[in-house]
Amino acid sequence: MKARLLPCGEQGVLLEVDTIEEVLAWHGAVQVAISAGEAAFADVVDVVPAARTLLFVVRDGGSLADVRAALHTLPVPDRPSRTANGDDATIVEVPTRYDGPDLDHVADLTGLTPVEVVRAHTGTPWQVAFCGFAPGFAYLVGGDPRLRVPRRREPRTSVPAGAVGLAGEFSAVYPRSSPGGWQLIGRTEVTVWHTEREPPALMRPGMLVRFAEAG
Amino acid sequence: MTVHLEVIATGPLALIEDLGRPGLASQGVSRSGAADRRSFQLGARLVAQDYTAAGIEVTFGGLAVRAHGDVMLALTGAPAPATVDGRPVAHASPFTLLHGQCLRLEPPAAGLRTYVSVRGGIDVPPVLGSRATDTLSGLGPPPLRPGDSLPIGSPPPTWPNVDIAPTRALANDPITVQLIPGPRTDWLADIRQLATKWTVSHRSDRIGIRLDGQPLRRHPCRIDQELPSEGVVRGAIQVPADGNPILFLADHPVTGGYPVVAVVRDAEVDLVAQAVPGQRILMSFARH
Numbered sequence: 001m002k003a004r005l006l007p008c009g010e011q012g013v014l015l016e017v018d019t020i021e022e023v024l025a026w027h028g029a030v031q032v033a034i035s036a037g038e039a040a041f042a043d044v045v046d047v048v049p050a051a052r053t054l055l056f057v058v059r060d061g062g063s064l065a066d067v068r069a070a071l072h073t074l075p076v077p078d079r080p081s082r083t084a085n086g087d088d089a090t091i092v093e094v095p096t097r098y099d100g101p102d103l104d105h106v107a108d109l110t111g112l113t114p115v116e117v118v119r120a121h122t123g124t125p126w127q128v129a130f131c132g133f134a135p136g137f138a139y140l141v142g143g144d145p146r147l148r149v150p151r152r153r154e155p156r157t158s159v160p161a162g163a164v165g166l167a168g169e170f171s172a173v174y175p176r177s178s179p180g181g182w183q184l185i186g187r188t189e190v191t192v193w194h195t196e197r198e199p200p201a202l203m204r205p206g207m208l209v210r211f212a213e214a215g
Numbered sequence: 216m217t218v219h220l221e222v223i224a225t226g227p228l229a230l231i232e233d234l235g236r237p238g239l240a241s242q243g244v245s246r247s248g249a250a251d252r253r254s255f256q257l258g259a260r261l262v263a264q265d266y267t268a269a270g271i272e273v274t275f276g277g278l279a280v281r282a283h284g285d286v287m288l289a290l291t292g293a294p295a296p297a298t299v300d301g302r303p304v305a306h307a308s309p310f311t312l313l314h315g316q317c318l319r320l321e322p323p324a325a326g327l328r329t330y331v332s333v334r335g336g337i338d339v340p341p342v343l344g345s346r347a348t349d350t351l352s353g354l355g356p357p358p359l360r361p362g363d364s365l366p367i368g369s370p371p372p373t374w375p376n377v378d379i380a381p382t383r384a385l386a387n388d389p390i391t392v393q394l395i396p397g398p399r400t401d402w403l404a405d406i407r408q409l410a411t412k413w414t415v416s417h418r419s420d421r422i423g424i425r426l427d428g429q430p431l432r433r434h435p436c437r438i439d440q441e442l443p444s445e446g447v448v449r450g451a452i453q454v455p456a457d458g459n460p461i462l463f464l465a466d467h468p469v470t471g472g473y474p475v476v477a478v479v480r481d482a483e484v485d486l487v488a489q490a491v492p493g494q495r496i497l498m499s500f501a502r503h
Contacts, residue, residue, distance in 0.1 A: 008475070054446075
């Protein structure tokens, strides 16, 4: 095991690796073990992936020792496969109108034309690395590397639900109206967060997401 | 008309809470729920129901509710002086608020959050399996307002068999809590700097408590470094670049972008959740 296990209180342990790809590989391996009913993970209530870490939280009174031991022996692929390895193997399709207020600016920043930006964004599937910031806000990675752009210098006080944005290595769809500093290139009608749906988040860690230009 | 409580006054903040929504962190939702879980659970036991029923978390007294139908209640957590139609009622002791009677809570002399446990539970529609108000994500019912009508669920088949429960006094100053080293101890010049007296800032809420004191110094190798966001737990102490620690409570974000250098022992997070601004917290590292 190349990962490091760091203490995180009486109910948590933090697994640290060097890259987001390794996080995805570990997350996939843990999902497989949990789906197979691996007893060591029976007390785990939350597995929280992030940029370089996976946080495991056990239920009140649960055992961390079993989790730590199981992580030491868990078979994890050296290189993550570019296939869906979340709790749902389907690919999420996101029809998008590419008319965002920052599309031209992103084109300037990347040296592409707006049409090329759209082609790059729709050309390769993205993968959900982790959720955060707001319920259902999924950080997508693995897209076309030419689309790496900085955040806006001045965040917007209100970004509408369904806005499709870029920031750093990530793309995302805003699940609901909120402040935000991402470069907005489009919008979608897809509901990415719905509390009456099970599960409520459309995009969950490990899942593949493909954007398509809506007519 | 079904049995319900009519809200007459709320004080600074009154929220419907239960034990929250565990298991949704990977979708960006924190557990939330009662800030002082032990007090919430004691209240549920006093009215003889399981922990899934929702109650009211009253911040610094000021709540007034009128019963429509008879309702059995218990008050736990911060011992706010309480009256029913002007007559005092005991803390941590079940009592029945009869149809038409009004319960009023004064600000507590010690502690911050009082729990009103209701036999049958407050039966507002659950969101993602919980009736807890999450002040960070906005999930769950909005804060209570005067005029609200709170429906009460069916009482459980069990009956209370305790008249009064002994509770720990909350007046201690400083509160003493024990820490477990966190994942990022090496980001501080000296982690032992944390083991001292801190003062609870007035800029504290259900998301976290800001601690005033001697700012913690970063390790020289980490001065200009940024930590990629990572998952955090209730009780985690995160240290921003300015060195003033933040101790996360029930509505903490799922991930944090500053190093977590220590975590408060779980049972003692309940005590910390009762700390009022200006109160001191003496921290020490737990011996193993």
